[in-house]
Amino acid sequence: MADTAPLAHTDVLVLDYLAALWAETEDLAPELRDELMTTVADYVARRRAAGGEDPERIVRRLGPPEDLAAAVRRGRMPPHLRLPALAPVAAVPAPAAATTDYVAVTLLTVGGVFLPLVAPLAGMALVSGSPRWTPAAKAAAWVLSAVPALCGFLLMVAGVLLTSEIGPLVLLAYLAMVAGPFVAGLTLLPGLSARSQAAR
Structure with missing residues (x-):
């Protein structure tokens, strides 16, 4: 029988954040956008798995989706996405100058x-x-x-x-x-x- 229990509030926070980030990055190249979304989702999952950190705090640490999207447009992944005491999250590579x-x-x-x-x-x-x-x-x-x-x-x-x-x-x-x-x-x-x- 399928589990029809409602999502926890913290899970809704994470999903809302990812949805907002997806909307903010619609102008990025598809590969760059997918890489960013994977990196952020992996960051959240590893933070939760490593120390049971509160998702609400993780989302605050990530910062507003528009700021994260703007940083990626400038060609660099914000350093706070690299996890201390864990293997660093791969940065989104900057495209070569056209x-x-x-x-x-x-x-x-x-x-x-x-x-x-x-x-x-x-x-x-x-x-x-x-x-x-x-x-x-x-x-x-x-x-x-x-x-x-x-x-x-x-x-x-x-x-x-x-x-x-x-x-x-x-x-x-x-x-x-x-x-x-x-x-x-x-x-x-x-x-x-x-x-x-x-x-x-």
């Missing part, structure tokens, strides 16, 4: 010198489609690249319309259109380097 990520940063830092507006726009399109950077990093890069470029473009248009001496204004406009994307590329570069090192 060629398009390097191309995106190159378009922002170098391409803008030769093709202002066009190259940075292409670079930011690649950045936006990459899982490598967080939404906050992408938004900051958009602001850093777009605002100076827009100001430079408006300055050039104003110079053409309002004055006959447009040489200095064109130079200032060009520098603004180049400097903004260049700074944006520099802000993305550390994250690219960090994740590349983690993948080795």
